[in-house]
Amino acid sequence: MPTTREQACFEAGIKFGSLYHQFAGTPVSPDSTRSLETAMAEAIENQPYCESVTVAIDDDRVADTIDHENGYTELTGSLMTVEMHIAYEGVTARTRMEMEDGYPLMKLVGVVDEADE
Amino acid sequence: MPTTREQACFEAGIKFGSLYHQFAGTPVSPDSTRSLETAMAEAIENQPYCESVTVAIDDDRVADTIDHENGYTELTGSLMTVEMHIAYEGVTARTRMEMEDGYPLMKLVGVVDEADE
Amino acid sequence: MPTTREQACFEAGIKFGSLYHQFAGTPVSPDSTRSLETAMAEAIENQPYCESVTVAIDDDRVADTIDHENGYTELTGSLMTVEMHIAYEGVTARTRMEMEDGYPLMKLVGVVDEADE
Amino acid sequence: MPTTREQACFEAGIKFGSLYHQFAGTPVSPDSTRSLETAMAEAIENQPYCESVTVAIDDDRVADTIDHENGYTELTGSLMTVEMHIAYEGVTARTRMEMEDGYPLMKLVGVVDEADE
Numbered sequence: 132m133p134t135t136r137e138q139a140c141f142e143a144g145i146k147f148g149s150l151y152h153q154f155a156g157t158p159v160s161p162d163s164t165r166s167l168e169t170a171m172a173e174a175i176e177n178q179p180y181c182e183s184v185t186v187a188i189d190d191d192r193v194a195d196t197i198d199h200e201n202g203y204t205e206l207t208g209s210l211m212t213v214e215m216h217i218a219y220e221g222v223t224a225r226t227r228m229e230m231e232d233g234y235p236l237m238k239l240v241g242v243v244d245e246a247d248e
Numbered sequence: 249m250p251t252t253r254e255q256a257c258f259e260a261g262i263k264f265g266s267l268y269h270q271f272a273g274t275p276v277s278p279d280s281t282r283s284l285e286t287a288m289a290e291a292i293e294n295q296p297y298c299e300s301v302t303v304a305i306d307d308d309r310v311a312d313t314i315d316h317e318n319g320y321t322e323l324t325g326s327l328m329t330v331e332m333h334i335a336y337e338g339v340t341a342r343t344r345m346e347m348e349d350g351y352p353l354m355k356l357v358g359v360v361d362e363a364d365e
Numbered sequence: 366m367p368t369t370r371e372q373a374c375f376e377a378g379i380k381f382g383s384l385y386h387q388f389a390g391t392p393v394s395p396d397s398t399r400s401l402e403t404a405m406a407e408a409i410e411n412q413p414y415c416e417s418v419t420v421a422i423d424d425d426r427v428a429d430t431i432d433h434e435n436g437y438t439e440l441t442g443s444l445m446t447v448e449m450h451i452a453y454e455g456v457t458a459r460t461r462m463e464m465e466d467g468y469p470l471m472k473l474v475g476v477v478d479e480a481d482e
Numbered sequence: 483m484p485t486t487r488e489q490a491c492f493e494a495g496i497k498f499g500s501l502y503h504q505f506a507g508t509p510v511s512p513d514s515t516r517s518l519e520t521a522m523a524e525a526i527e528n529q530p531y532c533e534s535v536t537v538a539i540d541d542d543r544v545a546d547t548i549d550h551e552n553g554y555t556e557l558t559g560s561l562m563t564v565e566m567h568i569a570y571e572g573v574t575a576r577t578r579m580e581m582e583d584g585y586p587l588m589k590l591v592g593v594v595d596e597a598d599e
């Protein structure tokens with residue numbers, strides 16, 4: 132049987148895949164970054180065990196990526212930083228998506244079991 | 249060659265299909281309806297020729313649809329009403345998605361060429 | 366009231382927006398282009414008035430776009446050509462998405478009313 | 483630092499969230515279930531550490547869910563069973579989505595470290 136820590140990590144991964152593939156491709160411009168960040172965070176926080184979600188879309192990178200004929204671009208992993216805390220039966224998994232070596236990486240940052248504290 | 253009116257209607261359809269398939273499936277609860285409405289409208293307004301988008305997610309229908317074990321549901325056409333105005337080279341196409349006979353329908357409500365006014 | 370031709374163009378636009386925002390972001394590599402093309406075409410052909418859909422994902426462009434560390438990329442408009450025929454009450458709207466000046470454009474190619482033939 | 487087993491479970495969750503939110507909402511009918519199953523499996527198998535994906539869309543449930551006026555429905559978790567094996571640095575995580583008590587659940591079925599065998 133998987134342990135509680137392993138279950139917490141599985142749940143944390145589900146939230147990351149969900150957030151990314153639900154919202155990647157959304158039309159975005161510097162005028163709509165704040166509303167998209169809020170909606171992404173509040174949507175994923177609805178999911179089970181999801182304690183907190185923070186999404187920061189980088190206005191400068193959005194502006195640099197924009198197709199200037201159209202005035203917008205589509206959301207991708209390279210335009211945002213995401214942090215999530217998943218709490219599953221006393222275990223908290225902390226995750227983060229950020230650019231590393233030019234690629235957006237989804238990372239499991241830490242796993243803490245409150246029973247061990 | 250398609251007319252300007254026909255092009256306006258094609259553009260209006262693109263926006264509806266985009267809005268629907270980008271955001272359908274988003275986790276939603278009565279706590280996150282307002283932020284999702286705003287993000288959907290602002291995202292699609294980035295697209296070319298899109299003059300205005302109004303999204304109204306029905307809190308009562310969301311509450312009724314919720315999976316009570318989890319506390320959220322997924323966004324579908326039956327939970328929202330959407331209005332859009334697309335302006336293409338002097339022609340405005342007005343569109344609306346609403347429930348009719350139990351199904352969400354995307355409708356072309358009117359097409360106005362300002363040259364005819 | 367919108368004309369039948371205008372309704373046909375609106376329906377054609379809906380299918381394009383749907384196809385694009387449903388499938389953009391899908392992980393793709395040269396090994397999975399054929400299955401994705403078929404699934405996209407058959408999925409959208411389920412929609413009302415959709416007579417035919419042809420999706421051609423360009424293997425060379427996929428190979429060139431690939432993140433070589435991971436071996437795949439995400440589907441975008443610049444990797445594919447799409448043709449659709451929408452038939453609405455005797456009117457056929459022909460549409461096409463292809464690269465033009467470096468951007469993927471969704472175009473209304475022609476509108477034919479069989480009553481005029 | 484998270485363990486290799488925990489990382490494997492995080493990666494397994496990512497794949498599940500990705501598969502679900504990329505493809506939920508896709509128009510589907512009994513005529514297009516096979517092509518969608520294949521495309522979903524091959525798309526997600528492109529992702530890192532993804533050893534195998536099996537998607538089985540239930541034709542009978544699709545037929546029962548269909549909006550008979552339109553002849554199709556939209557893909558949801560209740561219409562399919564999914565199995566995935568994720569292999570991360572010698573650890574294999576087995577996952578499964580299936581209906582339980584009327585809801586589709588994503589489950590971490592087992593975690594095996596080949597070093598322990």
